[in-house]
Amino acid sequence: MSEKIKIAVDAMGGDGSPRKVIDGIVYNHQSNKNIFYKIFGDKNKIFPLIENKINKEFYEIFHTENAIKSTDSPLEGAKRGKDTSMWLAIQSVKEKHADIVISAGNTGALLVVSKLNLKMIENIDKPALSALWPNKKGMSVVLDLGANIECSAKNLSDFSSMGAALYNSLYPNEMANVALLNIGSEELKGNEVIKETYQVLNDKKSENFNFSGYIEGNHIMDGEVDVIVSDGFTGNVALKTAEGTANFITSELKKAMTGNWIGKLSSLLNISNLKKFKKRLDPRLYNGAIFIGLDSPVVKSHGGTDYVGFANSLDVCHRIVKGNLIEKIKQNL
Structure with missing residues (x-):
């Protein structure tokens, strides 16, 4: 079996989180066993939702109780600090512990925090x-x-x-x-x-x-x-x-x-x-927008989607990494 693709997941962003996010992971896992989910958020809320549904070899939970709110301005979201679930998920991609990051949280904050952590592709x-x-x-x-x-x-x-x-x-x-x-x-x-x-x-x-x-x-x-x-x-x-x-x-x-x-x-x-x-x-079925131009891929799931929509955006993440997006952008430029 090929090495698993590592997806960093902000579990606390969007409506109905973390349940929606975890249900989406469980649903996605049924059809794709080639993903390792690095889940960032409140372990006390996340673990009961995923326990006994996915084998522990397919996920790890990184605990934080701090999260960016949907009502925050992009600047307020960034100022919430480096221990929010969104920031930690993006940082794991920056440090090459994950291949791609996904969040259903605040769009403006996701862009700002991504730009603070990740470099732009050269000449973009x-x-x-x-x-x-x-x-x-x-x-x-x-x-x-x-x-x-x-x-x-x-x-x-x-x-x-x-x-x-x-x-x-x-x-x-x-x-x-x-x-x-x-x-x-x-x-x-x-x-x-x-x-x-x-x-x-x-x-x-x-x-x-x-x-x-x-x-x-x-x-x-x-x-x-x-x-x-x-x-x-x-x-x-x-x-x-x-x-x-x-x-x-x-x-x-x-x-x-x-x-x-x-x-x-x-x-x-x-x-x-x-x-x-x-x-x-x-x-x-079309959920999952992508911030491109950064040197690591960042995917934004619609905040109001349900677990099926979130699972589809996880599938988009898998296809992007398998398809070598960042290298292809560099070749095109």
């Missing part, structure tokens, strides 16, 4: 928050989703290289098609930064990805592009719009299918297709 100025989005043909990597409100052409060019490396580490046999999110597909559309980035990427002719020009918001889900790049402001608006639209569609469909006897009969006849539809739009 800003880290980006990236995530997987479903499309008609599979999955796309989208970045930046909110870490950087303003970006230069160099930043967006770096994000393209890093996003392509992330896609390639998750899907090793595929060459990524990269596009810039813009208000039109014509070369003259967009602001000066977007147009300058277009020229940089068009002239670059990278061996690690194909540059496909611009993509508009209504084509994000088409599946023709694997990596979609934008500044954090635009990316975050696109993310929240997509999440809201998915929730609207599922809730309206539920109303239509349960509103009267015709709808109920129709839903019974189409139960198999409805289950497939619901699963396709289940946000838990």
Whole structure:
């Protein structure tokens, strides 16, 4: 058996923690025996949840009663000290005791504490928050989703290289098609930064990805592009719009299918297709955003997800480490 991948887990971040986190670890462990979980948090709360569910050769608990709160500002979170579960988990990656770190805690604090502990990859100025989005043909990597409100052409060019490396580490046999999110597909559309980035990427002719020009918001889900790049402001608006639209569609469909006897009969006849539809739009299956640009990978699980969503983000961690993400980013640059 190959050496286990070591994941540092902040067990105290997010809603319903540590139960959600530990249940996620137990659920993930059922299908993957190649992970060692380094769990940071209150041992008195964690141990009863994991005892007798996972063999002790697969986990270790590092005790601390101090945790960063969801209501903390990023600075307040960082000031809580070096004995918080989030800080200790990140530090274990810094000291090479773990391969990757994951937290469902405060996003701003996670970015600040990560930047305080971890170095940037050489020649990268800003880290980006990236995530997987479903499309008609599979999955796309989208970045930046909110870490950087303003970006230069160099930043967006770096994000393209890093996003392509992330896609390639998750899907090793595929060459990524990269596009810039813009208000039109014509070369003259967009602001000066977007147009300058277009020229940089068009002239670059990278061996690690194909540059496909611009993509508009209504084509994000088409599946023709694997990596979609934008500044954090635009990316975050696109993310929240997509999440809201998915929730609207599922809730309206539920109303239509349960509103009267015709709808109920129709839903019974189409139960198999409805289950497939619901699963396709289940946000838990796409849980796990990645801060890339730092010299160690940091994964952010959605604070409001349940144990299934957390287990899926642990699977993303496993794929990132197996796919050698950091080395691929360095090669792309």
